[in-house]
Amino acid sequence: xxxxxxxxxxxxxxxxxxIIKRKVKEVVAVEDVSFEIHQGELFxxxxxxxxxxxxxxxxxxxxxxxxxxxxxxxxxxxVKDAGKVRPRIGFIFGGERGLYWRLSALDNLRYFASLYxxxxxxxxxxxxxxxxxxxxxxxxxEKVEGYSRGMRQRLHxxxxxxxxxxxxxxxxxxxxxxxxxxxxxxxxxxxxxSANKTILLTTHYMFEADALCQRIAVINxxxxxxxxxxxRLKENVQDLSVVEVEVYGMPPDQIEKIKTLEWVVEVSLExxxxxxxxxxxxxxxxxxIPMLVENLNGLRLGRIITRExxxxxxxxxxxxxxK
Amino acid sequence: MLHWILWGTDMMxxxxxxxxxxxxxxxxxxxxxxxxxxxATYLASKVLAPLTIMIFFVFIGAYASGSNNASFYVxxxxxxxxxxxxxxxxxxxVGGERWTGTLPYLFGCPANRGAMFIGRAFMHIxxxxxxxxxxxxxxxxxxxxxxSQANPLALLLTxxxxxxxxxxxxxxxxxxxxxxxxxxxVNNTVYFALLIFSGANIPVEELPAWMQxxxxxxxxxxxxxxxxxxxxxxxxxxxxxxLKEELLIGIILTILGYxxxxxxEIQAKKxxxxxxx
Ligand SMILES: Nc1ncnc2c1ncn2[C@@H]1O[C@H](COP(=O)(O)OP(=O)(O)OP(=O)(O)O)[C@@H](O)[C@H]1O
Ligand SMILES: [Mg+2]
Numbered sequence: 066x067x068x069x070x071x072x073x074x075x076x077x078x079x080x081x082x083x084i085i086k087r088k089v090k091e092v093v094a095v096e097d098v099s100f101e102i103h104q105g106e107l108f109x110x111x112x113x114x115x116x117x118x119x120x121x122x123x124x125x126x127x128x129x130x131x132x133x134x135x136x137x138x139x140x141x142x143x144v145k146d147a148g149k150v151r152p153r154i155g156f157i158f159g160g161e162r163g164l165y166w167r168l169s170a171l172d173n174l175r176y177f178a179s180l181y182x183x184x185x186x187x188x189x190x191x192x193x194x195x196x197x198x199x200x201x202x203x204x205x206x207e208k209v210e211g212y213s214r215g216m217r218q219r220l221h222x223x224x225x226x227x228x229x230x231x232x233x234x235x236x237x238x239x240x241x242x243x244x245x246x247x248x249x250x251x252x253x254x255x256x257x258x259s260a261n262k263t264i265l266l267t268t269h270y271m272f273e274a275d276a277l278c279q280r281i282a283v284i285n286x287x288x289x290x291x292x293x294x295x296x297r298l299k300e301n302v303q304d305l306s307v308v309e310v311e312v313y314g315m316p317p318d319q320i321e322k323i324k325t326l327e328w329v330v331e332v333s334l335e336x337x338x339x340x341x342x343x344x345x346x347x348x349x350x351x352x353x354i355p356m357l358v359e360n361l362n363g364l365r366l367g368r369i370i371t372r373e374x375x376x377x378x379x380x381x382x383x384x385x386x387x388k
Numbered sequence: 389m390l391h392w393i394l395w396g397t398d399m400m401x402x403x404x405x406x407x408x409x410x411x412x413x414x415x416x417x418x419x420x421x422x423x424x425x426x427x428a429t430y431l432a433s434k435v436l437a438p439l440t441i442m443i444f445f446v447f448i449g450a451y452a453s454g455s456n457n458a459s460f461y462v463x464x465x466x467x468x469x470x471x472x473x474x475x476x477x478x479x480x481x482v483g484g485e486r487w488t489g490t491l492p493y494l495f496g497c498p499a500n501r502g503a504m505f506i507g508r509a510f511m512h513i514x515x516x517x518x519x520x521x522x523x524x525x526x527x528x529x530x531x532x533x534x535x536s537q538a539n540p541l542a543l544l545l546t547x548x549x550x551x552x553x554x555x556x557x558x559x560x561x562x563x564x565x566x567x568x569x570x571x572x573x574v575n576n577t578v579y580f581a582l583l584i585f586s587g588a589n590i591p592v593e594e595l596p597a598w599m600q601x602x603x604x605x606x607x608x609x610x611x612x613x614x615x616x617x618x619x620x621x622x623x624x625x626x627x628x629x630x631l632k633e634e635l636l637i638g639i640i641l642t643i644l645g646y647x648x649x650x651x652x653e654i655q656a657k658k659x660x661x662x663x664x665x
Contacts, residue, residue, distance in 0.1 A: 078660055123660070128492050130658050151498040158663075162489025165420040176416040180499040182405050224493070 068139055068232055068263035069102040069125065075133035076120050094120040096287040098134070102265060107258045109278035110267040113384050117287040118267040119158065122236045125265070126156045138232055152181065155225035159237030161217040166210040170201055170220050173209060174227060181228035188227070195223035199253065215246040222253060232263045239273065251277060271380045285384040295376055302374040302382055305330055308345045308353050311367025315341050323360055328353060331382045340367055346374065346382060406500045410507035413499075417481045418511035420488075438469050438519060439526050445589055446531060458531040463619060464588030466523030467550055467612050471582050473516030474509075474554030475561055479575050481508045482562025482649075491566075491662050495653055505649045506642060508562070509555040516551035537621035546618055549631055550611025553638030554582075557607050559645030566652050587612050607641065610634040 076095040082088060095117040102108040110118050123129035125136055127147040136143045141150045157163075164173050171192065178188035196205045199219035209217060218238065225233060235254065239247040254277060258264055268274055274281045275295045282292040291298060315334060323345065324332050331346040343361075347353045351371050358366065422430060442465050449461040482505070485491050494504065527533030535543075557578065565574050583589060585599060586608040592600055603609045611634050614627040656662045 076660075120660075123492075123662075126496050128496050128657060128662055129660050148498060151496060156496060158492060160489075162663075163493050165416070165488060165490065167420050168416060172416055172419065176412060177493070177497070179409050179412040180494070180497040180504065182409075182498065185408075 066104045067101040068104045068106070069100075069108075069136070069265065071098060071100050071121075071125070071134070071136045073134035074098040074121065074124060074131055074136055076117075076124060076129065077132045093287055095124070095131075098284070098287070098289055100282050100289065100292055102263055104263055105258070105261050106280065107254070107264045107266065107278050109274035109281040110265060110284055111269070111271065111274045111281050111380065112267075112284035113269065115286075116284045116384075118284060119236055120287075121284070122156065122158070122234050122265065122267060126154060126234055127151055152228060153230055154232045154234065155228065155230035156234035157218075157221040157225045157236065157238060159218070159240035161214050161241075164209050164217060164220060164224075167208055169208055170196065170205040170212075170223075173220065174223060177224050178227050183228050191227065191229075192223075195226055198226075199223045200249070215242050215250075218242060219250065219253075222250075226257075230262070233257065233265070235264060235266045237267055237269070239268065239270070247273075271375075271377045275376045283380060283383045290383045298379045299374070299376050302346065302379045305346045305348055305374055305378075306350045306371050307374050307378055308347060308351075308357055308369070308371050310343045310345070310357060310361065310369045311340045312343050312361065313340060313365040313367070315343060315364065319361070319364075323357075326356075326360065328356065331378075331385075333381050344378075344381070346378060406503040409499050409503040410510065413504050413507040414510035417508055418477075418515075421477070421480055421484070434519065435522055438465075438523050441465060441468075442523060442526055443530075449589060459527070459533050459619070460616070461589060462523070462527035462531050462533050463615050464586070464612050466520045466527065467547070467608060467615055468583065468586070468588050469519030469523045470516035470547065470551040470611075471554040471557075471586070471608050472579060473512045473519050474551055474556075474558045475579055475582075476558075476575055477512035477515060478509050478555050478558025479562040479565055481512065482559065483565030486566055489663060491656070495657070495662060501650060501653065502646055505646055506559065509552075509559055509642070512558065513548075513551045513555050516555065517547055520547045520551065533619075535619060538619045539624060542618045542622075542624040542627065543615065545624070546611060546614045546627065546631060549635050549638065550608060550615070553607035553611065553634050553641065556638040556641030556645065560641050560648065563645050563648040563652055567648075582606060582608050585609065605637075607634065607637045610637075 074095055075093070075097060078092045078094055080090050080092065082090065098117070098121060110121065112118050120129065124131045125138065125143055127143050127150055130144060138150050139153055141153070143150055165176070168176070174192045174195065175188065178192065183191070196202050199222050201216060201219060201223070204212070204216065209220065212220070222238065238254065239250050242250060251273065254264065254266065266274070266277060278295065280292065280294055281298060283290050291301070320332055320334055323329055328347050328349050329345055330348070333344045335342045335344065345353065345357060354369060354371065442462065445465050446458050446461045450456055450458065485494060524533065524535070528535065561574055561578055568574060585595070585603040585606055587603065588608070592603050592609060595603060610630040614630050614634070617627050
């Protein structure tokens, strides 16, 4: 059974600037997005900045009215039945805002428990369990303003679980966490799924989606550009290999030139410390190295390697490489 | 028959659940606003700050009017303290949600919006009443304010109704500040308007006609008049008509505030402005 069904969802933002001559600008943030999430599935929505992930989650959590299309959660329409959807879902938006900083974790949770009509007796038992689950025990009486970013983010997770919702929306839950904190949070998310919750997770990180999700939808510029299991997404790029070249001071027009070469499928350029790393996806494998070097003449080059494509490369290919 | 029993129990349950939201929301939002103050600073802000304001207006007033009528200013400004809790406190409690970034979480929860919204005023009504008592207390201590003629119950009722009506204004202002994203500007304007129009410091009869019209539309004006009548020895029946109007103003403002809050919620979901700050 599908817990979430999204059909041709669309959202346009209107913004106006200029004081005298008001020019209304329209941004299509989400365009024709459709997918289903099965009951108990952990589903990833992956995409670069501004792709439309948060906008999609806002519409599904009744916080934003779609400009078109429809969505249901547990067979309830997110617009018409918003009042019935709300008690059945929990959600967090990445980052540390959205808590009362002058209250303790306990008080924050108690207040939200009342807003979700959680029975007082139930809340009394559940709140310490949730504090334990997200690893805040011992600090729960301190004011949130003294918490680290990671602690606040974990408190958000506890808040979202207060009313034991069947469906969870986690918008970039690991945003801004250190690697250890992010890994712990991923374990928590994994455990939630074992508790048979349906979870929609958004992230920038391919490996995160790969490690957690059964299926991934890649969204770019408001549209879904791929939707499959992580394995199948990788197969998309299996016929290619990646040549990585360290370069110094690559001019942008040269990237454009390389993109047009017949044996090049995708190009991306990444800045690492002092050096830029040019990644070229090609079916030619190591044969491509001399041809590539020829096209980079005049530039100072560093290490050159060829490697098997990863899921990251599949993603880069889907959302377009050179940023 | 069974149908009605079920309906009745369902209603009762709803009322009890929403009562909880009302009071817990009142309590936690108040705590969230004031917990940065330690007890000493809190007390100072409640007890000492009013004293300075009171001294200021009593002396300015005596100087300007040339008479020695301290009670007039003491009573007026004591009730102004109710208004400052009602307006600043309630506005911060509602409008501050934009700053904490809690709006998406509040509007994404199933809680009854009326209980959630109007509950915000509750603690500030108590707080405002306390402010009035402290103001009157300073009056007795320092300015020979005489309460011996006052009917205590009528005075208490006047203070309660006036604090309620100004907190109704606070709810409305709170919503406006959610919409305009400018808490302080809106607040200060209204607060100074009350200082001028309410009769707390300038007798309403001495204002130009057009200002009197405004004064009579605002909360607080009637409350101040009632308090003066009561303290001068007037009876409850004497002030009842004015007090009823003050109450009505409070109810109208609260209802307006609630509707504005609902409109804000709907608009924000349409325009996508919930978490812009
Ligand atoms: N309230 C708003 N008003 C106007 N435009 C908006 C608003 N919110 C988002 N947008 C625009 O909509 C597009 C999609 O934004 P959205 O926040 O959904 O992206 P995202 O995938 O969540 O990005 P990120 O990874 O950076 O969080 C962007 O172009 C953004 O500028
Ligand atoms: Mg986002």
